[in-house]
Amino acid sequence: MLNSVPLKMPVNSRNWLRWPVMLAMSALLCACGFHLRGSANLPFKSIYMTFAPTSPLGIELKRNIVASGNTAVLPKEDGAEATLQVLSETREKVILTLNSSGRPSEYMLYYRLTFRVIDAQKKELLAPTLITLKRDISYNSSQELSKDAEEVLLYRDMQSDMVQQILRRLTAIKTAQPTQPAQQLEPAVPASDQVTAPIAVPAK
Template sequence: MPTDSRNWLRWPLMLAMSALLCACGFHLRGSANLPFSSLYMTFAPTSPLGIELKRNIVASGNTKVLPSAEGAEVTLAVLSETREKVILTLNSSGRPSEYMLYYRLTFHVIDAQKKELLAPTLITLKRDISYNSSQELSKDAEEVLLYRDMQTDMVQQILRRLAAIKTVQTAPQEPVTMPAAGAATTPVTAPADVPVK
């Protein structure tokens, strides 16, 4: 079959696949609705993960990300954030031929009264990547893309955990007043149709 014919067939096939995805209810991941109105995060100002997470939270429209803990309903405190590259396999020359990339984040969430709403939580993501010294530049670029993909995945996992937090909001109770000592109390009388013994 000529190449031109293949190109003409490819577009209808792609359109059909798109239509099937829409028909089966496939949707892009949206912003999470968080159960609090304001949030402070302890990420460094230049943290790529913190920047992407803030962008997603702001996009939800119902939660503000504040620049300090003062006035914030809850605080997301980052306990540790690490990236690691571990050798998986070696080739016949004893050089690495495959790596595993790890991205780990530990955090917890507290409210304005320092009460822990979410206990310290560890999220670990990993991706494997092959290595070839003759393609070093392309492999470096692939590693950057994999970490970026893990970062996006990490943001979604954090949002899911934040959305699942149950904030305790207690309604104000009516004050209970006790009669003063020696004060007269209203006697309890029986209904007229009930004989008093």
Template sequence: MNAARLPFARFFAALFVVALLAGCGFKLRGSNGTYNMPFHSIYVGFPDTSPLGTELKRNLRAADSVVIADKPEGADAQLVVMSEARGRQILSLNNLGRVREYLLTYTFTFRVTDAKGAQLLGPTEIRLSRNMAFSEQEVLAKEAEANLLYRDMQSDLVQQILRRLAAMKPAAPAATPAPAAS
């Protein structure tokens, strides 16, 4: 084959593969940002001032079939917040003993129950971390970077919570005993 035609052949082969994948309907589950939740309404137990709670509620409202309940009594499911913590640890020091790098962590623990208190999803801990280089000459900029990294972890955390909620199995109805034969 002519050396000048080889790049064009590769380009058209790659274009053919992409068109083939797009034509078959292949799509990652949840890649369009919506999830099929196994409940119709949910109570999210966050304070009104919680940024994580606000973002989670906004993402749950984006799913047309889910209603955010104001009280736990009227909801099909209840997300119970067990703990939420942000942390910062020294990851490395320079030769003068000053901080060179931090490890930022965000840990969230929750469980999900149904309206009767039966556990739909046991205590689940999600732990996220990011490395952040540090410089004493840029303290304000590094603080802003840390806040940006925490917001990024919060968005990632919301997506992980949504995926876990969507993967839950609804509580099986209690089996009713068969009438005794006389």
């Protein structure tokens, strides 16, 4: 009869870090699914956006607009009633606090977008607008992998927030209303057709 000998698995001091990373990445994959927070009722029937074709923000914004069913996103500017021009898009990571050893213990993540909107006649419908979002994140060198995953999630959350901020500003745009036809005035009566009252002559 053979005695069963329990197998001893090697212990990796970093194995415990894998679980939070795996959980965080799973949450990220779920977050990548499209969730429309509200229907975007834009004041124009078509729009062109100057985001790069692979821009995650541009892709998510396009999905929200298309899902509304009210506005088409065109692949080129020709024929679009409005154009969203991206003037700048930046991400920044700034040290917020230091620990007793002088090492960063907390960061602030910034996500900034500046854009404007013009119509087909190049008239400015929305002046250059800056949207700034920020999130703070703590840092621990012993949890570097999980913190990297958390940073990705925070930027992904800011991206979704940015989309909603843009949509609110697009929805609030007041487009030029078609001018009402001027009311036709009654034609003036020609002088020859005017009726003049007889002049009374005083009696002598």
